[in-house]
């Protein structure tokens with residue numbers, strides 16, 4: 001099963017965009033995942049090919065029409081989850097990324113203007129996903145972000161670079177700090193333990209650093225991590241689901 005993404009957008013030329021470069025781009029060319037950007041405007045029916053209209057009740061901006069969006073969705077819908085990028089969505093977390101990456105892919109709806117007619121979300125099974133508490137001008141960059149996070153987890157995409165297991169959020173913790181040569185730079189040296197060759201000591205140091213980093217930088221994550229450990233003494237892995 002190949003992870004397959006269909007993007008519904010008014011700007012299909014934005015895809016694959018940055019996902020055409022580097023590891024994701026190579027994987028795309030190798031067929032390890034698939035991407036199809038579909039223009040929502042192709043599903044407009046009037047002679048002006050309009051996809052939006054003025055907001056009911058008045059106010060600034062334009063609202064994307066439910067009928068046009070639904071036609072676009074219905075033309076591509078299959079068993080894949082249907083996601084709309086939205087600042088009102090559930091904030092994206094690594095656990096959701098991992099589940100999506102293990103599945104068949106996603107159909108991703110990108111908003112523009114003031115957003116989409118609310119009735120669409122009642123009429124179709126759409127999951128709203130936010131990439132953070134700030135407002136973008138459109139859903140395309142949000143969709144690219146979501147896809148980047150998924151694609152790097154697909155088998156064969158990152159090669160030997162990393163199993164992904166040690167990284168920030170995978171254990172409900174931020175990652176420990178990294179160092180590389182030169183050993184001394186501007187009077188600063190790489191911590192002695194990392195040069196000791198003692199793998200047990202290195203692992204213990206990294207774990208302690210990951211915990212310190214999380215406690216200091218992200219008290220919210222730390223609280224959840226500690227809470228999860230209490231609930232599930234068999235290991236943090238089980239406790240990180242929210």
Ligand code: SAH
Pocket residue numbers: 084085086087088109110111112113114115116129130131132133134135136137138139140142
């Ligand atoms: N008027 C809306 C903002 C619309 S922004 C509001 O205040 O909530 C236009 C489009 O950009 C949205 O429909 C959505 O697809 C996308 N977008 C903006 N911010 C986003 C975010 N934080 N996460 C995901 N998508 C976002």
